[in-house]
Structure formats: C-alpha cells, structure tokens
Amino acid sequence: MSERIPVWLDVDTGIDDxxxxxAASRLPLDIRGISAVNGNVALAHTYENTRRxxxxxxxxxxxxxxxxxxxxxxAPLPEPLRAPDTTPAWDALWQxxxxxxxxxxxxxxxxxTNLAIAFSKYPKLPSLLKRILIMGxxxxxxGVHGGNSTPAAEFNFFADPHAAQAVxxxxxxxxxxxxxxxxxxxxxxxxxxxxxxxxxxxGRFFGQATAKNLQFHLEKGVPGLCLHxxxxxLYLVYPEMFSGEEAGVYVETRGKYTFxxxxxxxWSDFQFPKKNAFVVLDVDRPAFVERVQTLLTSV
Ligand code: RIB
Ligand code: CA
Numbered sequence: 001m002s003e004r005i006p007v008w009l010d011v012d013t014g015i016d017d018x019x020x021x022x023a024a025s026r027l028p029l030d031i032r033g034i035s036a037v038n039g040n041v042a043l044a045h046t047y048e049n050t051r052r053x054x055x056x057x058x059x060x061x062x063x064x065x066x067x068x069x070x071x072x073x074x075a076p077l078p079e080p081l082r083a084p085d086t087t088p089a090w091d092a093l094w095q096x097x098x099x100x101x102x103x104x105x106x107x108x109x110x111x112x113t114n115l116a117i118a119f120s121k122y123p124k125l126p127s128l129l130k131r132i133l134i135m136g137x138x139x140x141x142x143g144v145h146g147g148n149s150t151p152a153a154e155f156n157f158f159a160d161p162h163a164a165q166a167v168x169x170x171x172x173x174x175x176x177x178x179x180x181x182x183x184x185x186x187x188x189x190x191x192x193x194x195x196x197x198x199x200x201x202x203g204r205f206f207g208q209a210t211a212k213n214l215q216f217h218l219e220k221g222v223p224g225l226c227l228h229x230x231x232x233x234l235y236l237v238y239p240e241m242f243s244g245e246e247a248g249v250y251v252e253t254r255g256k257y258t259f260x261x262x263x264x265x266x267w268s269d270f271q272f273p274k275k276n277a278f279v280v281l282d283v284d285r286p287a288f289v290e291r292v293q294t295l296l297t298s299v
Contacts, residue, residue, distance in 0.1 A: 004030040005236060006100045008093055011229070012039025012110025012156075013049035015072060015209045020109050020135075020229035021053050022202055023295045027237050032096045032104065035089030039110035039159055046110070051080035056202050075209035078201075090118035097128040104128065105236060108167075109135045109229035111156050116163035119170050126172040133232035136164060137249070137262030138179035139279055146179070146261065153260030154179050157251055161260040165251040174277035175235055176249060178262060181242065181280045182228035189214060191289050192225060198297035206296055230292060235280060241287045244280040248272025 007029045011017040013036060024031060034054065036047040055078040085092075093114070097104050106129055108115060115132070118125050136156035138146045149158040157164040168174070187195075192214065196207030214225045235242055248265040250272070252258045265271045266279060 014040030016229040052077035089114040111159035112163040116166040126170040158260030177231035186224035188224040
C-alpha cells in the first residue's frame with residue numbers, strides 16, 4: 001500500500017465539492033482536516049453540507065433522518081456524525097501543517113479566502129506546505145474556459161480575487177486546475193447513470209444532487225456534467241491522467257471587466273519573472289471517467 005498522502009481539503013460544498021470529498025475518502029489519502037469556506041452557498045450551508053457529506057463515508061446509513069440541504073439541490077444526506085468543530089479554518093490548518101512540516105498538501109475547491117487569511121496570520125505557513133492544488137481560474141482567455149462567472153473570471157477566483165492573488169504570490173508550489181481542464185472533465189448522462197444506479201447511498205446522493213446541474217451544462221452545450229473539484233483530488237494521486245505547463249500566474253484585482261481573471265504568461269511574449277504554478281490544461285477523459293466511476297460507486 002503506497003504511503004498515504006497527508007492532505008487538507010478546503011471546500012465550499014456544493015455539488016462537485018461533495019463528489020471531490022467522497023472521491024478523496026476512497027483514495028490513499030490521509031485526510032488531516034476539511035475546512036469550509038463561503039462560496040457556492042453561504043458558509044453556514046457549506047459547513048453543514050460538508051459535515052453531512054462526510055457522514056456518507058459510513059458503509060450504510062438509515063435514510064430516516066434524511067434532509068435536503070441548500071447547495072446540494074435538495075439531495076438527501078445523513079445527519080453529521082461528529083460534533084461541530086468551530087476552530088477557524090486558518091488556525092486549524094496552521095496547527096496541522098506544523099504536525100507535517102513539508103508534507104501536508106492542501107486541496108482547495110472553493111474561493112481561497114481561508115488560505116489567504118491563514119497566510120496573512122501565519123506568514124511561515126506556505127513554507128510548511130508541500131503543495132497547494134486548486135480548482136480555480138482559467139487560462140484560455142475569454143469564453144467558458146476563461147470565465148464562467150463573468151466573461152473573464154471563474155467563480156472561485158471571482159468570489160475572492162484578492163485571496164486568489166495572495167495564494168498565487170504565497171511561494172508554495174501550486175497546481176492550478178482551471179476551467180481549461182475542468183470543462184473537459186465531464187461525465188455524459190450515460191456515464192453518470194453508472195454512478196447514480198450503483199445502489200449505494202452515495203450513488204443516490206450523486207444522482208439527486210447532480211440532476212439540475214447536468215441540465216444546466218447540457219443547455220450550455222456542454223456534453224455532460226463537469227466535475228470541476230474532483231480534478232485537483234485526482235491530480236494528487238493520478239497526475240499522469242493530466243497534462244499542463246509551468247507558468248507565471250496572477251489574478252486581476254482591479255479590472256473593471258477583468259476583476260478576478262486569472263492572468264498567465266503561458267502563451268505571451270511577455271513572461272512573468274517566476275513560473276509560480278503548474279497550470280493543468282487537459283485530461284485523459286476516458287481514464288478520468290473510469291476512475292471517477294470506480295471511486296464514486298465504491299462509496
Ligand atoms: O467554477 C467552478 C467552481 O465554482 C467549483 O469549485 C464549484 O464548486 C464552484 O465553487
Ligand atoms: Ca467548489
């Protein structure tokens with residue numbers, strides 16, 4: 001059994017964050033903590049959704065206390081298993097990073113607010129982290145691969161551009177899974193049915209949580225449901241499934257039309273002085289589909 005990778009998840013649990021958490025629970029990862037951030041829905045809901053998704057890790061659960069929860073399209077989730085932990089995310093992450101100096105990897109699938117606060121309060125924190133893997137941004141200029149919240153900006157970066165810029169400048173090794181790759185990381189309706197109909201509680205949750213989101217994608221002309229947040233989780237364990245390039249990456253924090261846009265020198269004559277991120281640009285989709293189906297049908 002390969003060494004379990006110590007990892008911290010920072011999520012704004014909505015639909016794809018939930019699938020990323022479930023996938024992470026089935027990978028050889030030592031999940032040292034999961035923190036919630038305001039994003040897809042308000043923090044109170046992302047926090048509660050995260051606690052309930054974690055309860056799906058159990059083999060079985062009675063559905064008697066099933067409740068819908070905002071941000072997950074009313075999909076049923078069990079009651080949380082653990083008492084609430086109200087330690088601020090930035091303090092908890094700092095504590096854990098000191099337990100695993102140079103080893104802890106952070107996967108961030110929501111706005112980067114928690115990380116930015118952590119780095120501001122604990123300037124040494126980035127130097128303790130092995131890597132930060134982010135779902136956010138998009139390199140390919142305008143259009144859906146550059147922005148899904150505005151014509152220029154992806155949601156996680158647009159929701160807190162100053163935080164995204166602070167993380168880009170923090171000095172820790174970065175892997176950026178932006179819309180360039182996550183819009184290619186989709187499951188078609190037929191590929192989704194394999195998970196929905198697998199018979200597990202997590203499969204039922206997947207089907208109900210993703211139905212509306214799939215419709216939204218199909219109406220936008222996307223061939224299926226993009227699982228944005230699972231990409232950095234899979235990259236951790238299966239980097240060979242992805243491709244990309246080292247580049248300079250920063251975030252616009254003043255532009256009138258470009259506020260929150262990821263700015264990269266991937267293709268420009270002008271090059272930033274430092275290549276501060278590995279920008280993931282593509283995924284082997286057949287391998288992605290097979291892995292996601294395997295992971296989400298075994299929960
Ligand atoms: O742009 C996609 C990202 O915004 C995903 O992380 C999704 O969960 C939302 O947070
Ligand atoms: Ca998210």
